[in-house]
Amino acid sequence: MIQLKVQNVSQRKIEREREMLLFKINFKKSALFMLTILLVFTLVIPGVSAEQAEKSNLKSTVVNSGRMVENIDNDWTFYKGAQGVEENFSAINFNDSSWQKIRLPHTWNAEDGSGIAKNYEGDGWYRKKLDIPETYKGKKIFLQFEAANKEAEVFVNGKSVHTNIGGYLAFTVDITDYVSYGQKNIIAVRVNNEVKDSAPLQGDFTFFGGIYRSVNLLVTDKSHIDVEDYGSSGVYVTTPNDKSIEENAEVTLTVPVKVDRHDIESKSNSIEVRAEIKDAEGKVRSRTELKVDGKKLKSADVSGDSVDFTGTMKVNNPHLWNGTKDPYQYTVEVKVTRKGELIDQVNEKVGFRYFSVDPDKGFILNGKSYPLHGVNIHQDRKGYGNAVPNEVRAEDFELIEEIGVNTLRVAHYPHSQYVYNKADEMGLVVWAEMPLVNTMSLTAEFSNNAEKQLTEMIKQNYNHPSIVTWGLQNEFGGNGFYTSRNASESLEEQYAAATQLIERLAKKAEELDPNRPTTHAIQGNNSRDPEGYKEVLDRHLAWNEGGSIDVASFNTYFGWYYNKAGDLADYLDTLHEKHPNVPLGISEYGGGANPYQHDLIDEEFINNWNSAASRGPWQPEEFQNYLHESAWSIISERPWLWATHVWNMFDFGVAGKNEATTPGINTKGLVSHDRQLKKDAFYFYKAQWNKEDKFVYITSRRYSEREESITSVKVYSNLEEVTLTVNGEDYGKGRMQQPGVFVWDGVKLNETGNVVVASAKKADGTNVADTVTTWKVVKYSSRN
Structure with missing residues (x-):
């Protein structure tokens, strides 16, 4: 057993659609609407959490225990295109009056990201006027970007301050030394979504460009919990991954704190860091003072301005986070004080649970068998691209709850904190994944950036009880090569480079988080070159057998791209027999469907289906039903599979794709791209997984x-x-x-x-x- 160590007119149309949908959602959910109204009056009161503010669609200022967080999503201007030779889009006096007025989140590929033509890839520019009052003098000032795809260069008053490469994770920019107090400041951001030399280089999904998640202005004391530690909260909560936590959950806290030199050198140094754990009812269950190498700060040997405060706490007989049955969470509050005055605070939700994966018994949660069955999700939606507000994204989780899944593979890149928070709250076991897809480059820059993105993913998501594994790659080498089809290096040389990168990433994941295993999604088979793909299987499973990666899963499309649907059984059994010590699962399976195309699925239809047909104009809904019925009958008889994930919960955008008379869409979802139609197969899985919401559903209902x-x-x-x-x-x-x-x-x-x-x-x-x-x-x- 392994212990789990478009411009202008198009955009206005989208904005109108977005506003209408938001109105409908708020009208339909009157309770949520009233909560939003209430927040208007409470957001400026000290103690309102950032999480509460996030749920509001309003510009908000949150004064929370010594730090100020202001959402600055409103009142931006945008230009799609590169800066001319004689232009300076970041200059203070640049006239952007002709630019498009937008609010964040925003993507310039909301329409062409799911169309028959290739989507626009290149530069997009954003500008905003930002007030920095005189009262902020003596403070530290940051911009927090939840994500911008794929390269983002940040300018303040015409000066380039920071460039971030990587499109799916948060990053924080210190702008203290660049702002002018008591006047308007110009924030400009150049974003570029071209491939370039960072992961992902390719993938069967649209690389939507833009600042597609929120941006906050953060103001702190000069001494504060580190907000620049790879975009994380700066609070890391570790619990042992074993049965001992049932009686005594020993919590280890690590909190990097930026301490102002004046505080360090002062004889009366009185910076203290304390922590409490509160249960869901608000009762304090444990508290401690965090120290530096076991000493108070004034007694510790400190060099530099970043200091790790650590400490332990115990919660006796904790209420366990127990999946969808009981996703109970605690709150860890970390406070920084100076002479007893609170100057900073961060609250993190946590859950106590222990788990393991066994090659013969599958996934085990809190000592009991807990078979994982669920879906993959992408982050885009029709009319929004990837810039989907949380209020709209909430509908995804209503559908996920209805179908009855207990696990999510969050593909093929890290999603927003909203997604992981929802998984925590709903008890969904999560496979989180870095965006290493298909291919790599052989440059040091690529590998270094891949490690940076992995580090960001783990640090930003460290405290989520829902996350049980870190995914290191998806279909790496699945095209028959690891760099490019016309690479000068031999396949053996490419594989050697891929192995070196995987081992580096696995080692980094182990270093950062020994309590969660690593996993990967291996392309399982292919009709065009079955022997070649058998070799890919063997090569990639060697990473498991050699101990680099802990757990394996396969992207299998039997009956869709290759073979027959029933061949999945022998495939799985052979792999299990050949690799008895490796926990195996299915990371993707299924097939496409246009819910308005229908046919009789008989032996003749099945025998005539092939790889070419799967990419053609005819994808009847009944065939998708057949594939899922067949696959699930095989999966349900093999409890040793550690997790299985349907591809995909929702149709998603793939610019340039043209199948099933639905240009720009991958049709393998159980729900349509606009979330307005549940395909038959949705109800098939609801029948398997949701035993509470009793229903009857007639299939082929659109076969009129x-x-x-x-x-x-x-x-x-x-x-x-x-x-x-x-x-x-x-x-x-x-x-x-x-x-x-x-x-x-x-x-x-x-x-x-x-x-x-x-x-x-x-x-x-x-x-x-x-x-x-x-x-x-x-x-x-x-x-x-």
């Missing part, structure tokens, strides 16, 4: 024009028995094809006017039913 008057009817349900009536004729109880799937053969349809009703009784005797009235029989010749 049929050629045959005698047909089969299939229903998904999480109830034990389902009956069917068609046009008043009782067809009785359905034949159970597999759990959750009921079938009736030989059902007769009229040419028009069909009423199809499936119903079932709940345990309390009440009836649940679903009705379809749109089916009609139309001869093939009359439809063409």
